[in-house]
Amino acid sequence: MTNIAKDFTFKDGTTIPRIGFGTMRLTGQPGNFGPYEDWDAGVALLRRAADIGVRHFDSARAYGPHHSERLVGEALGSHAGGVFIASKGGIEKAGPGVEFIKRDGRPEALARHVDESLASLAVERIDLYYLHSVDPNVPIEDSIGALAAAQAAGKIARIGVSNVDLHQLKRxxxxxxxxxxxxxxxxxxxxDEAVIDFTAGNGIAFIPWGPLGANPMIHGAPLAEGNAQNGFTPAQRAIRDLLERAPNILPIPGTTSATHAEENARVLELIGGDDA
Structure with missing residues (x-):
């Protein structure tokens, strides 16, 4: 096995472990953005992930909506300063399911979304905030300009973009x-291999959503169960493959199981062993 970096360092010098935790699955069952059925279990799961060394937690205003951010805010308040919290704005949710997604990248909407995310996450500044999806009715320059204004005001530390092609990224x-x-x-x-290669060459983190296969909000379980091979479960092997693909890829597998969260995080230990 080739040497695989276990950490990623942003341009400002901030370093985090490459395996994080995506919280979309904590907003409900597949096909539904509704609240996770057991709030206390969700809080316990996120705290367990932080206790075993996960530092990067990814959320979004649209997950719920608001539910995921509030869950992260309650669960990780005791880890203030020790975790890296990312979220997203630019989508309005009008009801359960993906068919109720409405993009809104207007500067005034994004300014409001940032403020709402700050309140839900119970933080003074969000470590990374994405434009969740490009609004076809708003120039992406205007949307990013709104996030730049929030950054200048100290509300967000870093700006990200989600669901973009290479041209939109460059803009x-x-x-x-x-x-x-x-x-x-x-x-x-x-x-999009071109986006991965471009970001790797420019020191930009690439965070893959749906890193284990199917979109769990649409297709159910993201990865079929299977037997471990050479010490790696199917999910661990998929995560390892992502880590091998490029040094800037930061997988954020989501789960509702503490056991699976531990298995996912353990890949950083396993990649230090024998070739699989």
């Missing part, structure tokens, strides 16, 4: 420093 970079891209990508289905 965003002309307005502000972009520290992260979050697009769909996984070893089984692939994705």
């Amino acid at each position: 965003s970079m002309a307005v502000a420093r972009i520290d992260a891209v979050q697009n769909r990508y996984n070893p089984a289905d692939g994705g």
Whole structure:
């Protein structure tokens, strides 16, 4: 096995472990953005992930909506300063399911979304805040400009873009420093290789959503169960493949199981062993 970096360092010098935790699955069952059925279990799960060394937690205003951010805020308040919290704005949720998603990238909407995320997450500044999806009715430059204003005001530390192509990313970079891209990508289905290669060459983190395969909000369980091979479960192997693909890829597998969270985080230990 080639040497795989276990950490990623942003342009400002901040370093985090490459495996994080995506919280979208804590907003409900597959196909539904409704609240997670057991709030206390969700809090306990996130705290357990932080206790075993997970530092990067990814959320979004649209997950719930608001539910995921509030869960993260309650669960990780005791870890203030010790975790890296990312969230997203630019989507309005009108009801359960993906069919109720409405993009809103207007500067005034994003300014409100940032303030709402700050309140839900119970933090003074959000470590990373994405434009969740490009609004076809708003120039991306205007949307990124709103996030740059929030950054200048000290409300967010870093700006990210999500669900973008390479051209949209470059347009965003002309307005502000972009520290992260979050697009769909996984070893089984692939994705936009050009964006991965470009971000790797420019010191930008690439955070793949759906890193284990299917979109759990639409297709159910993200990865079929299977037997471990050479010490890696199927999920661990998929995560390892992502870590091998490029040094700027930061997988954020989501789960509702503490056991699976521990297995996912353990990949950083396993990659130090024998070739699989």
